[in-house]
Each structure stands twice: as C-alpha cells, then as structure tokens.
Amino acid sequence: MNRPIGFLDSGVGGLTVVKEAMRQLPNESIIYIGDNARCPYGPRSVEEISKFTNQMVDFLLTKDIKLLVIACNTATAVCLDEIKARVEIPVIGVIQPGARAANKYTENGKIGVLGTEGTIKSGMYVKTLRQKNKTLKITSLACPPFVPLVESQQYNTPLAKKVVAEALVALKNKGLDTVVLGCTHYPLLRDLIQKTLGNTVTLIDSGQETISDVSILLDYNDIAKLSDDDSPTRRNYYTTGSPELFKEIADDWLEGDIHVERVTISELETIQANMKRG
Amino acid sequence: MNRPIGFLDSGVGGLTVVKEAMRQLPNESIIYIGDNARCPYGPRSVEEISKFTNQMVDFLLTKDIKLLVIACNTATAVCLDEIKARVEIPVIGVIQPGARAANKYTENGKIGVLGTEGTIKSGMYVKTLRQKNKTLKITSLACPPFVPLVESQQYNTPLAKKVVAEALVALKNKGLDTVVLGCTHYPLLRDLIQKTLGNTVTLIDSGQETISDVSILLDYNDIAKLSDDDSPTRRNYYTTGSPELFKEIADDWLEGDIHVERVTISELETIQANMKRG
Structure with a gap:
C-alpha cells in the first residue's frame, strides 16, 4: 500500500493535481513525470499524443505505481480508454471529474470549457x-497560447493579461455560470481567468476534482496508504526537459523539498521497446 | 447500462440512500430490498447478519443489477469484504464514505459515531x-432503540424525543464537532439528533456520502446510464415484511409513485440454495 501514485502530464500542469493530492492525501507517495521536452501536446496529432503518453505510462509502470492519474486533459481525451484497457492498475483521467463537477455546480445549465486544441477538438x-445531462448548453474554446505562457512562468505578466483577456472575449455575453479549466496548466492562470470572466462565473479545476476520485478508488480497491504505516512518503519528479526549470516552477507551486531528475526521450523509448518485447 | 443499481438494507433505512441517489442520479434504475421481517439487524449475531445479507445479495443478483450498494451499516461492517470477494459487479458499503467525510469535515479531530450494536461492536x-488519521479522538455510541423507532414511524413523537435525548447524554461535553449517523435509519431522526447535540455539531449522513462513491464508480466502470438513453427508469421495492407499512414510510420519505412487492424469506432461501447449486 506504500507503492506510489503515478502522475503524468505534458509538462508542469499536472503539478496542480499533485498539489491537491498532497493536501487531501498527505500520506501517499507520488511519482510524477512531465514531458516538458515535447510540450505542448495540444497542437500535436492523435498518434503522437498517444505514443508519448504511453511512453510515460510505461516509465511509471517500471516504478511500481499502484494507481495512475493521467493529469493532462489532452492525453485523457486521446488515450484514457486505451490505457485503461491495457494496464492492470486503476487509471483515472481528468475529464470525467471535471464534467461531473460542472454538471453539479451549474445552476443555469450554461457551461464553458477551456482547453487545448487537442482536448477541444x-x-x-x-x-x-x-451524457450526464443533455439539456446543458456548452461553449467550448481552445486556448492554444495558455500552456506556453505557463511553461515559461508567465502567470501574471502584462503579456499574460493581454493574452488571456483576448482569448476569453469569445466567452463574454454567453451567460455562462460555470467554466471548466479543462487543462491542468490553466489553474496557474486562475486569477487572470477569474478576473477576465468576472466573479459570477464558477471556475472548475478539473485536477482538484480528480483527487476525490483518487481517494475513493484507493478506498474501493483497498490500496490507500494507512496512517499507521510509518514508511517514508516519497515524492519524485521526472522531466524530459530541464530539471532546473521544472524545479523552479514546482518550488513556486508546491510545498516542501522538491527533487527533480531528468529522464531522456531515448530512455523512454528504450523502456517502451522493452515493455513491448515483454 | 440501463441495468438497475441494487440497494439492500435491514429495513427502510436504506431509503435515505435511495433518496440521495434519486437526487444525484435521477436517470438510474433502482431495485431495493429491505429485510423488514427480520429487522433490526443490530442485535443479531455475525452469522445471522451475514446469512441474511447474502440472501438479499443473491436476490438482487437475480435482478441483473450492475452495481450493489450495501445501504446498511451493520451489514457493511459484518460482510462487505466477503461480498466484494464473491460477486463480480462493483460493491459499495456505507462506512468508508461516512468515515472519509467525517475526517474531511472535522476541525478539532473529535468525532462521534452513532450506530447499531452490531456496527459499534x-x-x-x-x-x-x-487508518485515515491516527490522531482522531473517536467516541462511539450504540443506540439500539433508534431503528425500532424509525421502523414504527416515530420520527418526532414525544417518545422519540425522550429516547433520543436520553441516548445522546453520553455524547454531551465531549467537545465533538462532527458526528457520523452510522446507520442509514438515523437520518430519519436527524432533526431530533441535531436539536439534542446542538448546532455546533456537523452531522454526517453516511448514505448521502455513499452516492458520490456510486457516481464515481459508475463513471470509472463506464456503466452510468446515459442521458440520451430513453429507456424507462424503473424503481422497484421489495420487502420481506408488510408492503403496506413499507409503502407508507417510503411515501413519506421519497418522491414519486412507489410500488412495493413482498418477497418471502422462504423465497430468499430458495434463491440462495439455487445459487449455491448453480
């Protein structure tokens, strides 16, 4: 039960999900991999997104994880079903929890969804x-510049303000009462998004909602780490990009001491090839 | 996906869980069985509780349910693990959801648990x-007269007031900020319990919390009934006791037209024997 929970993302966005895991499940060990070298995933083809995501899944499986969180909306949209079918541990994506919460919180049934091109497409x-409620009125909006803003740590610069304000013009005057942050990078821009959309809009953080699902599935599968298990809680972060840059963003966002290691794309490819061989 | 969700209880208590299911999952079909003829379960032996509960499980399995809710704390305490191990569909009890919620809502870590003798023992x-938090201070209290009060529809009579007030004296001056209604019958006495304990105490309805787990497991297992599935939503209630009495309580507690059928204990025994043979 002290096996870690695995998280994967195209970059640093999944750290917003990890932050919530550390709050709700402080005992659990965590292994995270971000594919910063090939981020953003949003504009990539389905084939590439699937290949890269599956490489990270294989990497996490070599770390003996007990549960897998696909902490990336684009990867969830493209390959959640495929990954659920091929691995034996529980697999959770970020789209169903976000959709469930939006359907729960909306009062007027008018919901906005922000995401990458891949997710929206x-x-x-x-x-x-x-599927949950066919009377909902849904406005989707792809926001391609948001992920690069976050990956370059521009959460509140004049450029970020301008980019966010311009992107969200399309959602004004739609009467939306609920907007899903349908990309795990977007909570890092939350203040700007809220200011642009106004306080009458409820923002749903799909990653935050996901941790309730994680907690329930840990209990349901009897694999939660128990509070009297004194084995150390480990948190390890890997990136295909620059560990220094990753650590800078992670230090900004998460509590505690952050240890980041590099894993190269060719290492990921070797692991995938070995897995296939069997 | 339009197969029903099965609910079982020692009597009418599980209807408090069904009520929440109807609110959160209005599309889903429901089959309910209450063992009113042999209620209360609280004072019974582990062997009896297990035997009776398994008979109801077998009955629900003949109705082709897609997910089973053990909407009875006593039965959950005694045989959740055994039932999870023997049936192939997802099985959810009411104790983990209630415990998760209590651990989430308490601020001072002082939690009370009310339940039947069987649950508390x-x-x-x-x-x-x-297991979730070893620093919690927990006070448990068995309340044997509560279930018979509810089964005889005494929710707010002078007798009910007296019985509840006397039973809960043991919880006064313990500084509890959170109390779990650890029996699905107790929400029918909620107002009386809240008045007796005072408004500073947060009451946790274990059944209400359970439906979040049901919703997540329906999604996770891809078995939720979709909103564009126009097949009728069925709700069928069975009792080993008096259908008229059961219907009176159900009409009081639930919306809509309630149809109750009798199933005899000897029918349950025959189904169980056939299952064992088959």
Missing part, C-alpha cells in the same frame, strides 16, 4: 457533459 | 477513521 468534454 | 468506523 476531441469533443470529450461536450460528449461527457451531454 | 465491529469497531469498523474506529478502524477506518484511524
């Missing part, structure tokens, strides 16, 4: 929300 | 709460 939020 | 709440 997949139509997964619209499909998932409509 | 099993120590399951204390064990589950301590």
Whole structure:
C-alpha cells in the first residue's frame, strides 16, 4: 500500500493535481513525470499524443505505481480508454471529474470549457457533459497560447493579461455560470481567468476534482496508504526537459523539498521497446 | 447500462440512500430490498447478519443489477469484504464514505459515531477513521432503540424525543464537532439528533456520502446510464415484511409513485440454495 501514485502530464500542469493530492492525501507517495521536452501536446496529432503518453505510462509502470492519474486533459481525451484497457492498475483521467463537477455546480445549465486544441477538438468534454445531462448548453474554446505562457512562468505578466483577456472575449455575453479549466496548466492562470470572466462565473479545476476520485478508488480497491504505516512518503519528479526549470516552477507551486531528475526521450523509448518485447 | 443499481438494507433505512441517489442520479434504475421481517439487524449475531445479507445479495443478483450498494451499516461492517470477494459487479458499503467525510469535515479531530450494536461492536468506523488519521479522538455510541423507532414511524413523537435525548447524554461535553449517523435509519431522526447535540455539531449522513462513491464508480466502470438513453427508469421495492407499512414510510420519505412487492424469506432461501447449486 506504500507503492506510489503515478502522475503524468505534458509538462508542469499536472503539478496542480499533485498539489491537491498532497493536501487531501498527505500520506501517499507520488511519482510524477512531465514531458516538458515535447510540450505542448495540444497542437500535436492523435498518434503522437498517444505514443508519448504511453511512453510515460510505461516509465511509471517500471516504478511500481499502484494507481495512475493521467493529469493532462489532452492525453485523457486521446488515450484514457486505451490505457485503461491495457494496464492492470486503476487509471483515472481528468475529464470525467471535471464534467461531473460542472454538471453539479451549474445552476443555469450554461457551461464553458477551456482547453487545448487537442482536448477541444476531441469533443470529450461536450460528449461527457451531454451524457450526464443533455439539456446543458456548452461553449467550448481552445486556448492554444495558455500552456506556453505557463511553461515559461508567465502567470501574471502584462503579456499574460493581454493574452488571456483576448482569448476569453469569445466567452463574454454567453451567460455562462460555470467554466471548466479543462487543462491542468490553466489553474496557474486562475486569477487572470477569474478576473477576465468576472466573479459570477464558477471556475472548475478539473485536477482538484480528480483527487476525490483518487481517494475513493484507493478506498474501493483497498490500496490507500494507512496512517499507521510509518514508511517514508516519497515524492519524485521526472522531466524530459530541464530539471532546473521544472524545479523552479514546482518550488513556486508546491510545498516542501522538491527533487527533480531528468529522464531522456531515448530512455523512454528504450523502456517502451522493452515493455513491448515483454 | 440501463441495468438497475441494487440497494439492500435491514429495513427502510436504506431509503435515505435511495433518496440521495434519486437526487444525484435521477436517470438510474433502482431495485431495493429491505429485510423488514427480520429487522433490526443490530442485535443479531455475525452469522445471522451475514446469512441474511447474502440472501438479499443473491436476490438482487437475480435482478441483473450492475452495481450493489450495501445501504446498511451493520451489514457493511459484518460482510462487505466477503461480498466484494464473491460477486463480480462493483460493491459499495456505507462506512468508508461516512468515515472519509467525517475526517474531511472535522476541525478539532473529535468525532462521534452513532450506530447499531452490531456496527459499534465491529469497531469498523474506529478502524477506518484511524487508518485515515491516527490522531482522531473517536467516541462511539450504540443506540439500539433508534431503528425500532424509525421502523414504527416515530420520527418526532414525544417518545422519540425522550429516547433520543436520553441516548445522546453520553455524547454531551465531549467537545465533538462532527458526528457520523452510522446507520442509514438515523437520518430519519436527524432533526431530533441535531436539536439534542446542538448546532455546533456537523452531522454526517453516511448514505448521502455513499452516492458520490456510486457516481464515481459508475463513471470509472463506464456503466452510468446515459442521458440520451430513453429507456424507462424503473424503481422497484421489495420487502420481506408488510408492503403496506413499507409503502407508507417510503411515501413519506421519497418522491414519486412507489410500488412495493413482498418477497418471502422462504423465497430468499430458495434463491440462495439455487445459487449455491448453480
């Protein structure tokens, strides 16, 4: 039960999910991998997103994880079902929890969804929300410049303000009462997004909602780490990009001592090839 | 996906869980069985509770349910693990959701647990709460007269007031900020319990919390009924006791048209024997 929970993301966005895991499940060990070298995933083809995501899954499986969180909306949209089918541990994506929360919190049934091009093009939020409630009115908006802003630590610069304000013009006057931050990078821009949309809009952080699912599935599968288990809680971070840059953002966002290691893309490819061989 | 969700209880208490299911998952079909003829379960032996509960599980399995809710704390305490091990569909009890919520809402770490003798004697709440957080101070209290009060529809009579006030004296001056209604019958006495304990105490309705788990497991297992599935939503209630009495209480507690059928104990025994053979 002290095996770690694995998290993967295209970059640093999944750290917003890790932050919530550390708050709600402080006992649990965590292994995180961010594919910063190939970020952003949003504009990539389905084939690339699937290949890169599966490489990270294989990497995490070599670390003996007990549960996998696909802490990236784009990767969830493209390959959640495929990964659930091929691995034996529980796998959780970020789209269903976000959709469930939006359907729960909306009062007027008018919901906005912000995401990467890949996520929005997949139509997964619209499909998932409509499956829950077909009367919902949903406005989707791809925000391609947001992830590069976050990955370059521009959360509140004049450039960030301008980019966010311009992108969200399309959502004004739609009467939305609930907007899903359908990319785990976007909570880092939350203040700017809230200011632009106004205080009458409830923002849903899909990653935050995801940790409730994690907690329930740990209990349901009897794999939660128990409070009297005194084995150390480990938190390890890996990136295909620059560990220094990753650490800078992680230090900004998370409590505690952050240890980041580099894993190269060719290492990921070797692990994947070995897994396939069997 | 339009297969029903099965609910079982020693009597009418599980209807408090069904009520929440109807609110959060209005699309889902429901089959309910209450063992009113042999209620209360609280004072019974572990062997009897297990035998009776398993008979109801077998009955629900003949109705092709897709997910099973053990909407009875006593039955959850005694045989959740055994039932999870023997049936192939997802099985959810009411204790972990209640414990998770209590650990989430308490601020001073002083939690009370009310339950039947069987639930309290099993120590399951204390064990589950301590597994989550070993610093919690937990006071457990068996309340044997509560279930008979509810089953005889005495929610707010002078007798009910007296019985509840006397039972809860043991919890006064303990500084509890959170008390778990660790029996699905107790929400029917909620107003009386709240008045007796005072407004500074947060009451946790274990059944209400359980439906979040149901919703997440329906999504996780891809078995939620979709909103564009126009097949009718069925709700069927069975009791081993008097259908008229059951219907009176259900009409009081639930919206909509309630149809109750009798199933005899000897029918349950036959189903169980056939299952064992088959």
